[in-house]
Amino acid sequence: xxxxxxxxxxxxxxxxxxxxxxxxQQFLKIHERQSNDIRLTELFSLLPKASHLQSPTEIAGxxxxxxVDRSGACIGYVAKTLPTARHVIGFSGPSxxxxxxxxxxxxxxxxxxESRDTAEHVSSVQRDVEFFSSxxxxxxxxxxxxxxxxxxxxxxxxxxxxAEAIRWRLRPNDSTSGLNGNTLAGSVRFPRHPELKxxxxxxxxxxxxxxxxxxTTLWTIKNExxxxxxxxxxxxxxxxxxxxxxxxxxxxxxxxxxSHVVGVTVGESFDNEPYVGYVRGDKYFRxxxxxxxxxxxxxxxxxxxxxxxxxxxxxxxMAVADGxxxxxxxxxxRARAQAGKITSQPMxxxxxxxxxxxxxxxxxxxxxCLGSTSxxxxxxxxxxxxxxxxxxxxxxxxxxVSQALLLxxxxxxxxxxxATGLALLNIAALVAPIATGKNVYCxxxxxxxxxxxxxxxxxPWRLKISARTALLLKVIPASLLSLVVAIGLLHLPLxxxxxxxxxxxxxxxxxVATIGVALVGLSFSVFVPMGYCRYGCPTGALINYVRLSGxxxxxxxxxxxxxxxxxxxxxWFC
Numbered sequence: 001x002x003x004x005x006x007x008x009x010x011x012x013x014x015x016x017x018x019x020x021x022x023x024x025q026q027f028l029k030i031h032e033r034q035s036n037d038i039r040l041t042e043l044f045s046l047l048p049k050a051s052h053l054q055s056p057t058e059i060a061g062x063x064x065x066x067x068v069d070r071s072g073a074c075i076g077y078v079a080k081t082l083p084t085a086r087h088v089i090g091f092s093g094p095s096x097x098x099x100x101x102x103x104x105x106x107x108x109x110x111x112x113x114e115s116r117d118t119a120e121h122v123s124s125v126q127r128d129v130e131f132f133s134s135x136x137x138x139x140x141x142x143x144x145x146x147x148x149x150x151x152x153x154x155x156x157x158x159x160x161x162x163a164e165a166i167r168w169r170l171r172p173n174d175s176t177s178g179l180n181g182n183t184l185a186g187s188v189r190f191p192r193h194p195e196l197k198x199x200x201x202x203x204x205x206x207x208x209x210x211x212x213x214x215x216t217t218l219w220t221i222k223n224e225x226x227x228x229x230x231x232x233x234x235x236x237x238x239x240x241x242x243x244x245x246x247x248x249x250x251x252x253x254x255x256x257x258x259s260h261v262v263g264v265t266v267g268e269s270f271d272n273e274p275y276v277g278y279v280r281g282d283k284y285f286r287x288x289x290x291x292x293x294x295x296x297x298x299x300x301x302x303x304x305x306x307x308x309x310x311x312x313x314x315x316x317x318m319a320v321a322d323g324x325x326x327x328x329x330x331x332x333x334r335a336r337a338q339a340g341k342i343t344s345q346p347m348x349x350x351x352x353x354x355x356x357x358x359x360x361x362x363x364x365x366x367x368x369c370l371g372s373t374s375x376x377x378x379x380x381x382x383x384x385x386x387x388x389x390x391x392x393x394x395x396x397x398x399x400x401v402s403q404a405l406l407l408x409x410x411x412x413x414x415x416x417x418x419a420t421g422l423a424l425l426n427i428a429a430l431v432a433p434i435a436t437g438k439n440v441y442c443x444x445x446x447x448x449x450x451x452x453x454x455x456x457x458x459x460p461w462r463l464k465i466s467a468r469t470a471l472l473l474k475v476i477p478a479s480l481l482s483l484v485v486a487i488g489l490l491h492l493p494l495x496x497x498x499x500x501x502x503x504x505x506x507x508x509x510x511x512v513a514t515i516g517v518a519l520v521g522l523s524f525s526v527f528v529p530m531g532y533c534r535y536g537c538p539t540g541a542l543i544n545y546v547r548l549s550g551x552x553x554x555x556x557x558x559x560x561x562x563x564x565x566x567x568x569x570x571x572w573f574c
Contacts, residue, residue: 005557006548010434012560013546017410019571020488024411027491038078038098043067046100046109047076060105060140061172077101080113081165088168089241090117090161097162099169105140112162121155128152131159135166143170149188157189157247157270164188164240187237190250190268194219194234201265201286202254203229217331221254230256233294234267238330239323244271244316249279251320253289253297253327261289261297264324275313279320282310289324298328359392360399360421364428364445371432371440386450394447397421398506401429401441401539403484404496410488433547442533442540448501449533451522456529463527470535477541478559484538485563489570500539501532 043050049069056063056079064077081088082096093116100109110132115122125131131152135143146167152159167188199206203221206229210220219232236250247270254263264287266280279285288307289297302321310317370376370385393399399422406426414423429441442449465473484496497503501518521532533540545556 001552002548005553006434006546009546009557009560012564013542015564016485016567019567020407020410020485021413023489023571024491038065038080042098042111042113043076043078043100049075053078062140062170064101064105074103076103076108077105079169081162081169082114085165085168087241088161088165089243090115090121090158093117095122095158095162095165097166097169099166101140107135107138107140107143110135110166115158117158117161121158124155125152125159125162128155128159135163140170143167144172146188149191160189187240187250189240189248189270190234190236192268194232194250194252194267198252198265198267199232199254201280202232202252202263205229217327228257230254230262233327233331235320235323235327236267238327239319242319242323242326244269244275244319247271249276249316249320249323251323251327253294253324255294259293259295261292261294263287264289264320266320269316271316271319275316278313279310279317282317285310285317294328295332297325298332300325300328356397356399357419357421360397361424363389363393364421364425367445368428368432368440371438371444372436376444385444386454389445389450390447390454393445394450394505399425400447400502400505401426401543402496402500402502403480403538403542404500404503406539406542407484407488407496429543430546433543435548437548439540439543439547442537442543447505448518448521449530452525452530452533455522455526459526461527462529465528465535473535476536477538478556480538481541482559482563485567489567500537502539 038053040050040052047067050067051070052068054066054068056065058064059066059077062079064079066074067076067078069075078101079099080096081099082094086094088094095115095117096113098109098111098113099107100111102108112122112126112132131150134150135146143166146163149160149163151157151163193211194209196206196209199209199221205223206221207224208222208226209232210222212218212220217234217236217238219234221229221232223229231254233253233255234250235253236248239251240248242248249269249271250267252265252267253261254265256262264285266276269276289300292300302318302325307318307321309315309321366385367389370382375381405422409426416423425441425445429445432438432440480499483494483499486492487494487496498513499517501514501521503514504518521536524536525531525533528534545560
């Protein structure tokens with residue numbers, strides 16, 4: 001009977017995950033169609049005679065939708081930046097801008113339709129009338145060459161990303177877009193020439209910077225005697241959408257006359273300046289790419305090179321490293337294109353087994369052994385393992401099972417390449433209780449659970465929970481699980497991150513809500529042993545739901561069936 005009930009529970013879980021996935025795919029398809037739609041009502045203020053839109057056609061080398069009046073005469077053209085420019089990120093997301101042209105293909109109007117960027121920055125851009133009006137009256141060719149743009153004060157990244165999205169949307173159909181389709185000639189965000197003070201970190205005798213014919217990414221460096229010292233390859237615009245802690249960075253790669261890297265440094269940056277300064281001043285990082293050719297750098301595996309980031313500025317330095325590889329790939333692609341050797345083969349290598357993935361997998365494997373053998377009774381072994389779980393798995397790797405992670409993977413699939421260890425951790429957390437009936441993850445592998453085990457019985461006072469109160473408290477995890485299912489199926493504007501404390505372990509990016517949940521939960525667990533695990537954790541409740549336990553129908557089985565029926569009803573009728 002117990003095995004039959006468990007099969008039912010696993011079936012309910014799998015069915016709900018499948019419906020969340022299918023519903024999300026349908027949602028994306030509908031959203032994609034809507035993102036391509038342009039409502040006539042958006043055009044009436046500038047094209048009052050608009051009757052309908054025709055299918056996109058090539059105008060001045062760009063695909064635009066003709067707007068016609070009732071007689072069928074063309075009165076203008078329109079386009080939207082999304083989904084074409086979805087990769088152009090401002091501070092935290094892309095923006096969709098409506099572009100309205102007259103019959104002479106001059107821009108006569110713009111409107112910010114939607115933005116997934118930070119709300120405060122978007123509001124600042126919308127209030128700045130002069131920003132959008134600065135584009136009006138320009139022809140398509142003038143918009144294609146946009147470079148020196150005055151961003152909106154307080155929302156520079158968001159406003160410059162909008163300008164870049166406009167330029168990207170209007171690029172000629174026959175243009176070469178660079179590797180991965182994410183670069184254009186020239187940069188909106190870093191339009192100024194590299195400065196000698198930065199270049200001298202690589203070429204101390206630099207006295208003159210001479211741009212190459214295209215005047216964009218390659219610069220020849222000369223000394224005061226007019227001797228060529230080498231070249232500088234700048235990462236912008238290839239790296240303009242590689243975000244570090246809070247923005248992109250323009251790095252400079254020094255190359256000698258034999259095409260070998262002799263050093264890198266950081267030029268202008270929108271990232272947090274203390275972090276940029278750490279990277280700029282780190283001698284090891286500046287020379288970690290030395291002796292590689294640009295071609296080798298284009299194919300480099302950052303993991304194999306041992307790039308772990310600059311201490312105290314990991315996100316900024318890794319973004320710089322990613323930008324260096326991207327820019328090298330773009331330069332190699334450009335050179336091959338000029339030589340008539342264009343290739344569509346993706347360059348570069350990526351390893352599934354990074355230090356983080358290997359360490360997470362090893363800690364998970366040992367945790368499974370610890371929870372399934374007599375090792376768990378050895379206090380010293382258990383204590384050392386708990387410290388490793390808290391310090392390495394939690395604080396260093398930030399790898400925990402959470403509802404936000406499970407929901408994201410249910411909707412979009414598992415990201416194996418960059419999270420192999422984390423994927424194995426999640427699989428072990430769910431498969432072990434199904435196969436053995438033991439919740440090994442919560443009892444042995446979870447860093448948050450390990451902290452609660454270490455702090456329990458550390459104070460002489462205990463908060464007594466009555467049976468009635470305990471029953472009411474156990475409703476909390478079940479209710480949170482139902483909320484996660486609702487978020488997944490209904491696409492509610494809520495983040496599961498805020499209902500659990502696990503994102504707080506990634507302390508560099510943790511939000512106030514998740515830190516608050518973590519602190520309250522741990523404080524409660526000081527007076528109620530394992531209090532958060534027992535009365536607040538939806539992930540623990542999910543693992544306990546699918547594990548082999550109990551041979552009679554329970555409240556959780558009823559709750560699971562009701563959730564499934566509600567999910568089916570929504571999936572079927574909506």
